Amino acid sequence: MIHKKLLKLETELNGCFMEREEIVRGLLVTAVAKGNLLILGAPGAAKTAIAEALSKQLSGKFFSRLLTKVSAPEELFGPLSLKALENDQYKRVTVGKLPEADLAVIDEVFKCNSAVLNTLLPIMNERVYFDDSSTPKPIPLQVLVGLSNELPDGGVNGELAALWDRFDLKYTVAYVKDERNFATMLKLSTNKPSTTISLQELQSAQQQAEQVNISDDTINALVRLWKELKSQGFLISDRRFRNSLRFLKAHAWFEGRVQVAEDDISILSNMLWTEPDQIKLTKKIVMGFANPLTVKANEIFDGAFELSAKLKETPDGSERTAMAAEANHKFKAAQKMLDGLLKQAKSEGKATAKIIERLAQLKEMNENVVNTYLLGI
Ligand SMILES: Nc1ncnc2c1ncn2[C@@H]1O[C@H](COP(=O)(O)OP(=O)(O)OP(=O)(O)O)[C@@H](O)[C@H]1O
Ligand SMILES: [Mg+2]
Incomplete structure (x- = not known):
């Protein structure tokens, strides 16, 4: 039941965000693996939108914060408790803050000073919070998503190396590439999926995955x-x-x-x-x-793609016609090789989707070459 629901949520998220399939799967896997995920990339590439869209579909306490150079620990962990101070205790009022969150999105995660960021280390790794700096308190955090336009100051092996290493999955995003996807993005009426997942359902998924x-x-x-x-x-x-x-x-x-x-x-x-x-x-x-078969399929396709790009750059004339005839010949041979890989993948019970996609692309490319350069259609 929960398996089907999460797959439905995945389909819905992919309908709301174009060319973000890998990140969507990564986010859902991270939720089931109780981990931390980082999305790096240029402004306006739906980093915040996608992280928040998922978080809002998972019921549970949601904490989100945009960090700046001057962010103080209370923004993440809550203000110091005056009552506790009266008793010489150093405690924070964590209500509504990261130590009580089930889901957290931290935007511009590397912007803040390293002293504050280093307090995230046990939260991310051991899922504990050091309340009065000596007793670790277990926290309910299921998934933490970090977002950033840039790498940490001082590089990934610098002062923030330990924080960087705690992001289990890391994705870089680019703007939408495909023309059709771009048009679809412009026509999207909402970025909000409809399937919601309760905390109990998520925990049951985690237990099953375990x-x-x-x-x-x-x-x-x-x-x-x-x-x-x-x-x-x-x-x-x-x-x-x-x-x-x-x-x-x-x-x-x-x-x-x-x-x-x-x-x-x-x-x-x-x-x-x-x-x-x-x-x-x-x-x-x-x-x-x-999947070595998919890698082989990609290599075969890349070779054919290069040939087709060369043809495009060659001026009209007998040399181009000869090249096109040779390309047609090579594309047919490549198709045969892909057919072979597809058969092998099927018989070995391996993933076939990418090989099928490459076959279709290759066929389209070959038709193009024949129509444009050989038949002159
Ligand atoms: N691939 C996409 N598919 C659908 N919508 C998109 C896509 N990319 C951007 N958008 C739209 O652009 C809006 C802006 O994205 P968002 O604010 O999440 O960007 P960001 O990557 O967080 O940028 P910044 O780094 O400036 O914070 C989103 O709310 C969404 O409507
Ligand atoms: Mg953002």
Whole structure:
């Protein structure tokens, strides 16, 4: 029941936000894995809108705050209790603040000074709050979303490295790319989904995901992935690898599996990079582990795409006609290879959606080449 509801919410969110499928899935997986997610990107790319849209559909106490350079601890944790001070105790009135929230969105999360931000560390990692600076108090926080236009001052390995590392999933957003999606975005009447999820339902999803099994094969794949990323010079904290298990389980649960499968490893492409310039390579390596067939399909498609781009740049003439004939020949061969990959993926029970999409794109590209450069239609 809760599984279906969360999938429905996912579809609704994807209908409200264009080209945000990965982030939507990431947010829902983070809620089920009880984690922390960061969205980085240019202004006006729906970072706040998407984080708040999800938070409002999950019933529970919601805390949201935009940080600035001058934000003080009370903005996040509440004012000092005067009553407690009278008794020589240092306590905060946390009502309506982060320590009592089930869901939290912290906007411009790296803007604030590091002294305040460092108080977030135990909240994010251990889900505890140090009320009087010595006794940790468990907090109900289910999901924390951080948003930012920019990287932390001093870089991701600087003063705020520990905070950066506590964001389990990290996404960068760009503006809408596709023309049709852009038109749809302009016509959207609402950014508000209708399905709501109660706190009990979310907790039941978390418990079900916790039961998902991780086989020795998956552990071995993670060890190989760890080695591969290390050999590329990536320094990834052990915490992130430990936490990755929760995210793999949550992802598998979303896919309706009782055991983590190869495909679930794809979620780690947003978990295992540290520097933004590692994003592309991390994705490539992780996807190679998650679904080697999709990676092959992408490579075949990219080769064909390059050829089609070259044709576009070539002036009209016999040279272009010869190139088009060769491209047509190569595209047909590429189609055959993709057909083969699709068959293999089906027989091995692997993900086929991306291969099918690439096949359709390739067919369209080939038709274009034949019509434009060979038939002159
Ligand atoms: N991909 C998208 N799909 C649908 N709506 C979008 C999309 N991108 C932007 N919007 C619209 O733009 C509005 C502005 O987005 P929002 O304020 O969330 O941006 P932001 O990324 O948080 O920017 P900032 O960094 O300035 O805070 C959203 O409320 C939404 O209506
Ligand atoms: Mg914003």
